[in-house]
Amino acid sequence: MPEQMSPELEYWFEKKKQKKWIKRQLRRKAEDMPLKITSLMDALTIILIFLLKSYGSDPINITQKEGEMILPKSVSTTNMADAVDIQVTASTILVRNKAVVNVKNGRVDANAKRDGPDGFFIDPLFKALKEQAKRLKSTEKSGGKKFTGDAIIAAHNAAPYRLLAEVLYTANQAEFKTYTFAVVKIRE
């Protein structure tokens, strides 16, 4: 190092020293201070409350999928009540999310029908619904909710009415006498 520095060089050294000092101070401060996550916690709590509110508010869970299960939209404002749900998708009929019979081109296979291709009675659907009715009746006997024979029909928007009529007829035979159609609300 030269004995006498030029003023520019001196200035440069001084600046470097200052920067080093600031860096050291900052590092020391960061080590002392823990991570502040209070604001993040606030945001996450709000998100959690919102998600908890939207979770489990409906008695049945319908997963919509393009070409398979799209519910029609409606202006109806009536909320769903707890009932046995029958989902009629483009390829299957499900009772409480359990597949009971296949659907092809909007028709149930004739072998699954008691009275042949023109019949309305769908055997596997009847068995599944009868089982549900039995279960609900035994719950009623043991002091649970009264069996009212309510069913929610959630059908794909392109399902033909003939298929729905078959489902309604079979449900009627299995002691489910009150029906509601599930729809996507467009009005609160």
Add this chain to the structure above:
Amino acid sequence: MRKKKIREEFEAGDLNLLPIMNLICLLIPFLLMAAQFIKIGVILVETPRLSRVRSQKDKKKKQALNLSLVMTDKGFYIKSRFGSECPEGISEDAKLCFPKREGKYTDRVLKELQHHMWFLYASKYKSDEYYTSPEARHSLTLIPEPTVKYEDIVRTLDAIREIPSDARNPPVKHAIPSSGCALKYDRTHSSWGFKERGGVSVRDLACMYYRVTLALGSS
């Protein structure tokens, strides 16, 4: 002095939020997957029932209006015990009341149907003499053909249930409200289906034919 001591004590013990943060971060993806962002509602429908007291019901049926709406590949037919209930001069075919447009039940067709149903409900058959009970005023039989799509049935149910937004007719006597259907005529708006929610007047679903019985039409 005491306050300062308390503050010092409070500042000294920093709350460890990391465990709860971990829990929340785990819960959020799970809830996101299970959450339903669309609101699902329902429409109540009825199916024809066989009754043991059939003869009595048959007698009553003869006196009742027996309004029915048939959905076919061509369009809508409306019938009552008096015969066809089509609007005057709307169709060349005396029976087909509202033909499909471009092979579809368009919004315009459904709007026309809605207005005509309102005319039948609030004007033509307003009198009690056409009904055997207060519920019968809101009853209608919907008869879709087997090929009619579920979506079109729901849209039709909406059209015959909801009172048109521009309806100005005064309230119908003996009308009975139902779940999800307001039958309130708001005089300040001179319109149907407004109700107070938190001090604000909000448009609500005002219904006419909400007791719909589904029957199967022949193809």
